[in-house]
Amino acid sequence: MNEIIIEATGIKKTLGRGAGEVKALRGIDLTLRRGEFTLLMGPSGSGKTTLLLVLGCMLAPSSGTLTVCGTRTSGVDKEGLARIRRDHIGFVFQSYHLFPTLTAAQNVQLALDIRHERGRKAGKRAREALNLVGLEQKADTLPGELSGGEQQRVAIARAFVANPSVILADEPTAALDGNNGRSIMRILADAAHQRERAVLVVTHDPRVIPFADRIVEIEDGLLVDTGSGEPERLHLPKTAAFRP
Amino acid sequence: MSLVPTLASRNLFHDRLRFVATLVGIVFSVVLVMIQMGLFLGFGRMVTTMIDHASADLWVLPKGAKCFEDPSLLDAKLRDKVASVDGVASVVPLVIGFSDWRLESGELTPVFVVGADLRDRSLEPWNVVEGDVRALSQSGAVVVDRSYYDRLGVSKIGSTAEIRGRRVKVVALTDGIRSFTTTPYVFVDLKNARTYTGTFPDRASDLLVRLKPDADRDTVLKAVRAQVGEHEVLTTDEFRSRSRSFWLFGTGAGAALFAGALLGVIVGTVIVAQTLYSSTKDHLSEFATLRAMGSSNGYIYRVIIYQALLNAIIGFIIATAIGAVVVEMTAKSALPIVITPWLIAALFVLTVVMCVASAIGAIVRVVRIDPATVFMR
Ligand SMILES: Nc1ncnc2c1ncn2[C@@H]1O[C@H](COP(=O)(O)OP(=O)(O)OP(=O)(O)O)[C@@H](O)[C@H]1O
Ligand SMILES: [Mg+2]
Numbered sequence: 128m129n130e131i132i133i134e135a136t137g138i139k140k141t142l143g144r145g146a147g148e149v150k151a152l153r154g155i156d157l158t159l160r161r162g163e164f165t166l167l168m169g170p171s172g173s174g175k176t177t178l179l180l181v182l183g184c185m186l187a188p189s190s191g192t193l194t195v196c197g198t199r200t201s202g203v204d205k206e207g208l209a210r211i212r213r214d215h216i217g218f219v220f221q222s223y224h225l226f227p228t229l230t231a232a233q234n235v236q237l238a239l240d241i242r243h244e245r246g247r248k249a250g251k252r253a254r255e256a257l258n259l260v261g262l263e264q265k266a267d268t269l270p271g272e273l274s275g276g277e278q279q280r281v282a283i284a285r286a287f288v289a290n291p292s293v294i295l296a297d298e299p300t301a302a303l304d305g306n307n308g309r310s311i312m313r314i315l316a317d318a319a320h321q322r323e324r325a326v327l328v329v330t331h332d333p334r335v336i337p338f339a340d341r342i343v344e345i346e347d348g349l350l351v352d353t354g355s356g357e358p359e360r361l362h363l364p365k366t367a368a369f370r371p
Numbered sequence: 372m373s374l375v376p377t378l379a380s381r382n383l384f385h386d387r388l389r390f391v392a393t394l395v396g397i398v399f400s401v402v403l404v405m406i407q408m409g410l411f412l413g414f415g416r417m418v419t420t421m422i423d424h425a426s427a428d429l430w431v432l433p434k435g436a437k438c439f440e441d442p443s444l445l446d447a448k449l450r451d452k453v454a455s456v457d458g459v460a461s462v463v464p465l466v467i468g469f470s471d472w473r474l475e476s477g478e479l480t481p482v483f484v485v486g487a488d489l490r491d492r493s494l495e496p497w498n499v500v501e502g503d504v505r506a507l508s509q510s511g512a513v514v515v516d517r518s519y520y521d522r523l524g525v526s527k528i529g530s531t532a533e534i535r536g537r538r539v540k541v542v543a544l545t546d547g548i549r550s551f552t553t554t555p556y557v558f559v560d561l562k563n564a565r566t567y568t569g570t571f572p573d574r575a576s577d578l579l580v581r582l583k584p585d586a587d588r589d590t591v592l593k594a595v596r597a598q599v600g601e602h603e604v605l606t607t608d609e610f611r612s613r614s615r616s617f618w619l620f621g622t623g624a625g626a627a628l629f630a631g632a633l634l635g636v637i638v639g640t641v642i643v644a645q646t647l648y649s650s651t652k653d654h655l656s657e658f659a660t661l662r663a664m665g666s667s668n669g670y671i672y673r674v675i676i677y678q679a680l681l682n683a684i685i686g687f688i689i690a691t692a693i694g695a696v697v698v699e700m701t702a703k704s705a706l707p708i709v710i711t712p713w714l715i716a717a718l719f720v721l722t723v724v725m726c727v728a729s730a731i732g733a734i735v736r737v738v739r740i741d742p743a744t745v746f747m748r
Binding site for chain 1: 372373374376378382385657658662663664667668743745747
């Protein structure tokens with residue numbers, strides 16, 4: 128079995144207050160391992176984003192324990208959590224969240240900059256990361272002049288340029304068409320398989336199922352199936368548009 | 372190089388309108404402070420011009436004299452007593468005072484008469500552009516400044532008028548000897564000054580003491596003090612600062628200037644704080660993204676503070692350019708605005724402090740938001 132990157136046990140998360148209180152997560156156990164590409168699926172409002180943010184140390188669980196690369200996160204302050212993210216986690220969001228005033232290369236380089244990696248070496252690394260997502264030609268382009276798929280690829284390059292152990296992606300292909308979606312998924316799958324990372328992707332889209340090593344389903348804040356390493360994709364219909 | 376400056380400057384220049392608004396705020400504020408402080412310095416200089424141009428090492432003044440223009444008088448016989456002190460080279464009485472000047476047209480205008488013994492060249496008109504100061508010894512001779520032609524109803528050497536019913540004639544003209552009181556200075560000979568100001572021969576306004584080259588100032592000062600009883604003896608520096616503090620703080624003029632400057636600082640801070648805050652608000656999702664990427668809060672503060680500093684530097688440069696124009700424009704006025712390198716340096720520090728202080732509001736805002744909320748939508 129591969130090394131455990133993230134281990135979550137008994138995670139509960141209540142969002143909102145008073146009348147608007149929602150039990151978004153109601154006791155989740157989940158383990159993410161190096162080299163594994165996991166899909167997190169579930170209906171809208173089931174708690175996917177909440178879980179992703181908890182696993183990514185962006186939201187503190189109301190109860191339960193979370194361990195990231197051997198570090199328990201309970202009791203760690205905000206700066207400490209930021210450090211854990213900096214050291215181990217890369218995020219990819221549905222709406223890219225690129226910096227509109229920075230070029231593609233600068234957007235990627237920003238992930239190194241906050242780690243105090245600067246100078247020509249950082250510039251070179253950023254370009255290499257763009258190269259991996261097939262965007263070396265667009266390094267000096269502003270996000271506004273890139274297509275959605277290209278922007279998402281920049282965001283992915285940014286997420287893995289600093290070599291995080293885990294990449295957490297929230298509906299990275301939701302805003303993209305079939306071809307772009309497929310290429311994004313392939314890049315993320317490669318990130319898991321070739322570069323030995325744990326990759327967790329939240330998606331609604333059944334067409335990406337063939338890429339997954341493992342599918343985790345969530346409903347109403349609880350996991351339906353936490354089977355690890357099961358090649359569930361074999362049981363799925365072959366009509367998927369995104370075949371690997 | 373870090374991307375902090377890049378990010379900060381792009382954030383700043385991205386929204387041109389807001390950037391311009393910020394700059395207008397900073398420039399307005401800095402120029403206001405600069406002018407107030409420049410006036411303060413200019414005023415501080417103007418009130419001591421006479422002292423600056425008198426050649427004296429020590430001043431003997433009537434008790435409690437607050438400034439050069441103080442109308443109180445002392446006993447002129449002190450002159451001999453002071454002159455007998457070891458180390459004193461010369462003692463010259465000065466007679467000053469307000470008087471009335473009647474133009475050829477019959478109109479009356481107040482003037483400030485400055486009379487010194489010309490033989491001693493202790494306080495005589497400077498910047499003479501026409502005529503000869505030595506002609507002042509003639510009876511009825513006066514020297515006036517060109518800038519007061521209209522006020523005094525004169526137009527050239529030889530023009531005439533009356534002071535206290537006595538006929539006077541302009542024998543020389545100066546350029547730029549202007550009084551902050553707006554009352555024109557009229558230089559005359561000591562004897563004439565007594566007549567024009569109604570000062571008895573045994574009285575004088577001040578005594579100007581010059582020391583022998585090898586004399587020790589402090590020793591002579593003590594000895595002179597012992598001779599003059601209740602009268603005051605000040606060094607030129609002491610008299611200058613006494614005059615200055617009387618006019619600047621005794622009158623409230625300085626306080627008013629400082630209040631104006633303070634207002635400028637407050638307005639500037641509020642404007643910068645406001646625009647920086649709204650800029651930060653607009654970029655909250657970017658700051659949240661930085662946070663998600665694992666950046667420290669310090670990194671984000673640096674971006675905001677860098678924005679504040681850029682505002683400060685650009686605003687300051689523009690304000691200084693405007694200040695230079697204002698200085699040029701007021702150079703020939705009764706109250707020129709004086710901007711010294713120290714003032715510039717102090718203003719720069721002030722601008723930076725103001726802008727960085729303004730950044731605190733924005734920083735507090737960023738710290739308060741939970742970056743997760745940005746990604747939950
Ligand atoms: N700030 C909040 N306050 C209260 N409830 C919230 C808040 N944010 C989300 N929720 C609720 O928490 C539950 C889980 O939300 P979450 O965003 O994790 O769902 P999701 O599975 O990602 O949905 P989607 O597929 O639509 O993105 C939902 O019922 C949502 O309405
Ligand atoms: Mg979601």
